[in-house]
Amino acid sequence: MPHRVAARRAPRTSVPPIERDPDLLQSFLSDAAHVPGGIAAGVVFPTDAAEVAAVIAASARVLPIGAQSSLTGGATPRGDVVLSTRRLTGISEPRDGSVRAGAGVPLSHLQGVLGAHGLYYPPAPTFDGAFVGGTVATNAAGAATFKYGTTRHWVSGLTVVLADGSILDLQRGDVRASDDGHFEIQRVTGDVATVRIPTYTMPPVPKLSAGYYTAPGMDLIDLFIGSEGTLGVIVDAGLRVIPRPAVCVALMQCDSEMQALAVTSALRSAAMTAWRGEGALDVSAIEYVDAKSIALLDDSAFERVRIARPPAGSTLLVVQIELGAEHEGTLALLHEVLDGCRVASDPILALPGDDRGATRLIELRESVPAAVNARVAAAKAAIDPEIQKTAGDLIVPFERLGESLALYRHAFERRGLEYAIWGHVSDGNLHPNVIPKSLEDVETGREALREMARGVTAMGGAPLAEHGVGRSALKQFLLLELYGERGIEEMRAVKRALDPEGKLAAGVLFP
Numbered sequence: 001m002p003h004r005v006a007a008r009r010a011p012r013t014s015v016p017p018i019e020r021d022p023d024l025l026q027s028f029l030s031d032a033a034h035v036p037g038g039i040a041a042g043v044v045f046p047t048d049a050a051e052v053a054a055v056i057a058a059s060a061r062v063l064p065i066g067a068q069s070s071l072t073g074g075a076t077p078r079g080d081v082v083l084s085t086r087r088l089t090g091i092s093e094p095r096d097g098s099v100r101a102g103a104g105v106p107l108s109h110l111q112g113v114l115g116a117h118g119l120y121y122p123p124a125p126t127f128d129g130a131f132v133g134g135t136v137a138t139n140a141a142g143a144a145t146f147k148y149g150t151t152r153h154w155v156s157g158l159t160v161v162l163a164d165g166s167i168l169d170l171q172r173g174d175v176r177a178s179d180d181g182h183f184e185i186q187r188v189t190g191d192v193a194t195v196r197i198p199t200y201t202m203p204p205v206p207k208l209s210a211g212y213y214t215a216p217g218m219d220l221i222d223l224f225i226g227s228e229g230t231l232g233v234i235v236d237a238g239l240r241v242i243p244r245p246a247v248c249v250a251l252m253q254c255d256s257e258m259q260a261l262a263v264t265s266a267l268r269s270a271a272m273t274a275w276r277g278e279g280a281l282d283v284s285a286i287e288y289v290d291a292k293s294i295a296l297l298d299d300s301a302f303e304r305v306r307i308a309r310p311p312a313g314s315t316l317l318v319v320q321i322e323l324g325a326e327h328e329g330t331l332a333l334l335h336e337v338l339d340g341c342r343v344a345s346d347p348i349l350a351l352p353g354d355d356r357g358a359t360r361l362i363e364l365r366e367s368v369p370a371a372v373n374a375r376v377a378a379a380k381a382a383i384d385p386e387i388q389k390t391a392g393d394l395i396v397p398f399e400r401l402g403e404s405l406a407l408y409r410h411a412f413e414r415r416g417l418e419y420a421i422w423g424h425v426s427d428g429n430l431h432p433n434v435i436p437k438s439l440e441d442v443e444t445g446r447e448a449l450r451e452m453a454r455g456v457t458a459m460g461g462a463p464l465a466e467h468g469v470g471r472s473a474l475k476q477f478l479l480l481e482l483y484g485e486r487g488i489e490e491m492r493a494v495k496r497a498l499d500p501e502g503k504l505a506a507g508v509l510f511p
């Protein structure tokens with residue numbers, strides 16, 4: 001397998017207009033991390049790879065963006081020209097289990113188009129307005145990572161414009177790292193860029209968005225997936241798709257955290273049995289909402305799903321189950337698991353076809369981050385404008401989940417912080433969030449998150465599971481702690497080889 005690939009010259013075209021109207025720029029100055037102080041040199045909306053290349057050639061610094069749903073400040077400009085991918089919206093006819101989609105296609109739209117063909121793209125993050133390019137750039141992963149893995153597993157091809165304006169067409173399986181761990185990228189000038197892959201070992205967790213991917217004999221395409229815009233601008237991607245599964249969503253009320261973990265563990269085992277063809281309880285995702293999160297919700301959140309507010313101390317699980325033709329048998333197995341874990345109340349079910357019911361149950365889970373964000377915004381307005389969302393994105397091997405939860409609670413409680421914890425429990429990936437009452441809580445909360453990061457790393461997990469690193473000082477620090485100075489220097493060497501002038505997404509991943 002070759003480790004060398006030749007870039008091609010971008011077709012000549014003129015630079016699309018770089019808009020500088022302050023009112024227009026204003027709407028691109030922040031992403032979902034809501035970090036203040038965004039500033040843009042302009043915004044531009046290229047429609048193809050040639051225009052992307054022309055923008056890069058004409059600009060000193062370029063920040064590619066998708067839907068700006070980044071929770072790390074990675075899509076917040078710091079003086080760059082913002083390259084919006086929103087006009088890169090082509091979608092091919094799905095064929096032979098794959099589809100080609102422009103970087104600017106929102107996943108919700110992609111799922112709609114695929115749905116009309118009875119198809120589905122599995123690795124969708126919870127926010128389905130994210131764009132294809134943004135999800136590839138951050139190796140996004142959602143609730144169903146447990147069954148389907150992360151975005152990386154579903155990308156079969158990429159078109160990437162490099163910092164020198166040339167184009168790489170990558171197909172998975174075509175270019176692999178040499179035995180001594182390097183790639184050669186032949187530029188259009190004939191020069192060859194040698195890219196040495198980093199030597200750190202990535203933690204063996206099911207989802208990771210923590211700097212550049214590396215593995216012996218790795219595929220070149222994997223270097224770009226998860227590179228957060230720092231190595232090239234993704235113009236379109238070849239994505240694998242599957243027949244649309246018939247999904248039942250179930251809301252389960254547990255009387256404690258311990259019971260929720262027991263149910264999760266039992267459901268995971270049942271799912272793995274089903275995947276071996278020996279059972280029917282095919283669970284693809286389990287989401288967890290802890291008692292403190294429930295306490296933040298208004299009564300109306302429960303009224304919408306027609307349940308009473310759960311008693312204090314209760315926890316919730318929102319479970320996705322893929323049903324075959326034999327619904328009844330599968331649901332009987334689900335009840336067996338719940339009985340075995342002594343869950344007293346019946347689950348609320350939204351069966352396949354009941355899209356409104358399923359949406360309502362998923363919205364109940366989604367109302368938790370919304371409630372936390374509202375409290376952060378209120379504290380910001382009433383107490384200190386510097387108050388920010390202070391949240392972790394931590395993952396541990398599933399067997400260490402109970403231990404990790406004890407660590408998160410202890411780290412918050414001994415500092416006297418209010419908090420809530422929820423997330424993708426089937427992957428061991430949870431989001432501990434501070435409910436700040438002062439600017440000091442934000443600082444103390446960051447200290448707690450650093451302690452948690454060290455704890456999960458010692459458990460074989462990682463502090464950067466799915467949201468990436470971006471321009472967040474805290475997350476850049478966590479990346480440094482995860483891979484050490486040497487790891488960061490090896491990443492910088494990759495960046496220098498492909499983008500010697502530091503044109504693309506400068507300041508993302510490392511300062």
Ligand SMILES: Cc1cc2nc3c(=O)[nH]c(=O)nc-3n(C[C@H](O)[C@H](O)[C@H](O)COP(=O)(O)OP(=O)(O)OC[C@H]3O[C@@H](n4cnc5c(N)ncnc54)[C@H](O)[C@@H]3O)c2cc1C
Pocket residue numbers: 031032063064065066067068069070071074075085103124125126127129130131132133134135136137138139140141142143228229230232233234235369466467468470505508
């Ligand atoms: C409510 C909510 C829920 C979320 N849930 C999840 C979740 O379940 N799982 C998860 O993984 N994430 C989640 N996220 C985070 C976010 O949605 C993901 O990181 C998503 O992949 C970002 O996509 P985007 O199109 O918004 O990219 P942006 O936020 O615009 O950009 C993110 C990064 O990718 C780079 N980038 C964007 N497009 C390109 C491109 N075409 N080429 C090169 N680089 C590019 C940017 O420079 C930036 O560094 C959530 C966010 C919110 C607000």
